[in-house]
Amino acid sequence: MKRILIVDDEKNIRLSLSNFLKVEGYETIESEDGEEAIKLLDREDIDIVILDLFMPGLDGMEALKIMKQRHENIPVIMLTAHGNTERAVQAIKHGAYDFLDKPPNTDKMLVAIYNALDMKQLREEKNELESLSYGKEKLIGESTLMKELYQQIERVAPLNTRVLIVGESGTGKELVALAIHKKSKRKERRFIKVNCAAIPSELFESEFFGHEKGSFTGAISKKIGKFEKADGGTLFLDEVGDIPLHLQPKILRAIQYGEIQRIGSDKEIYVDVRIIAATNRDLQKAVSENKFREDLFYRLNVFPISVPPLREHKEDILPLTNHFVNQIAVENNFKSPSIDDSAINALMNYDYPGNIRELRNILERVLILSSSETISDSHITSVIGIKHDDEHYGDDLKGKVLSTEKKVIEETLEKYNWNISKAAKHLGLERSHLYKKMNKLNIKRQR
Ligand SMILES: Nc1ncnc2c1ncn2[C@@H]1O[C@H](COP(=O)(O)OP(=O)(O)OP(=O)(O)O)[C@@H](O)[C@H]1O
Ligand SMILES: [Mg+2]
Incomplete structure (x- = not known):
């Protein structure tokens, strides 16, 4: 049964709408103000929202904005006083699905609900299809090690437990x-990824917790941090070992109590985030x-998952x-070639650092370089195991500078056992700057 959240400060309207919709076969939940409605939306499985525009406290327009930010796929139908077209148009701009005059005409309301639910379903099916057909986000592999990995994923996914994923690059x-x-259970909500190694350390706090307008030089407008963005969903802290030591206590507090403060504000904000x-x-x-x-390590490492290197499966x-x-x-719009046994053998003989x-x-290199319908071992061996240091940057000054830069960075990383922070310090660079250079120059640790 589809669930409708009715938000209106007038009790009579709530009651009559609710009674009517129940008769029509919907389940209803009522709320008398915007703030409570948002909490309900975060907590409950709701299919559609009917929202009054004028309410004391957090009014309909503000509530709509927050709802769309956190739950963009749940349609919202606005109720507006008769003739207030300007506000109605504004609401549509902010993502409302439709608006109805108050008191609503019941036939019009049923049509709006029907259409909104239809659209929601179509959109969900489309998302599902995209992820299936592209398969980009699907884990492939039926080896014992991969099956063990799937089992761990299945076991921990439905819980709110924090997970620490370790494994080679x-x-x-x-x-x-x-x-x-x-x-x-958070699958309808956001999955927010933060690459902790790529954030310049002076922007770290603002990235994670957000800031108020004018709270520091350069804070021209208000910014919502990653914790708030992920509210109700999952926050993925990639390269978590790179969180600067002095900021770790703040992250710990946010993780442990779900409590954050935007820079420049003393208001505590509570967020419900899975890490x-x-x-x-x-x-x-x-x-x-x-x-x-x-302490941070133990908070993160509640359920460790180790992803095996390819050479082990x-x-x-x-x-x-x-x-x-x-x-x-x-992706490249060409016909898929067949891969013969010799090619598979060649691929099996390599170690994949x-x-x-x-x-x-x-x-990808093989397919781009060869237009043959069948790929065999020679195609593979001609590109396999080519280290990136064979990359040629050209003989002009720019090319020479790039290849020297790459060499110096690699040597320094080697010296510091690939500890990016230490190497950056030695090179006189900001950690995130070094990280960006490593990406640009394709510098990776060879096992
Ligand atoms: N089991 C798998 N099935 C299909 N594709 C995979 C699988 N494992 C990895 N990939 C693909 O390999 C690439 C690297 O995967 P991913 O970015 O998840 O690795 P990672 O462990 O996060 O690496 P890093 O430590 O460098 O960040 C991606 O393109 C991903 O789609
Ligand atoms: Mg990664």
């Missing part, structure tokens, strides 16, 4: 995080070296290859 940690979110974190670093070691707070290379070849062909991401990159 390119093993699929982000896909695991997404899979957990999609199988959780999933990922790292390719040894966090326990970082803790023992006093580089990561022990090579039997998945075949299905992964088929999957990627199709995907790459669709860059794991599944590297397998995909190899296949």
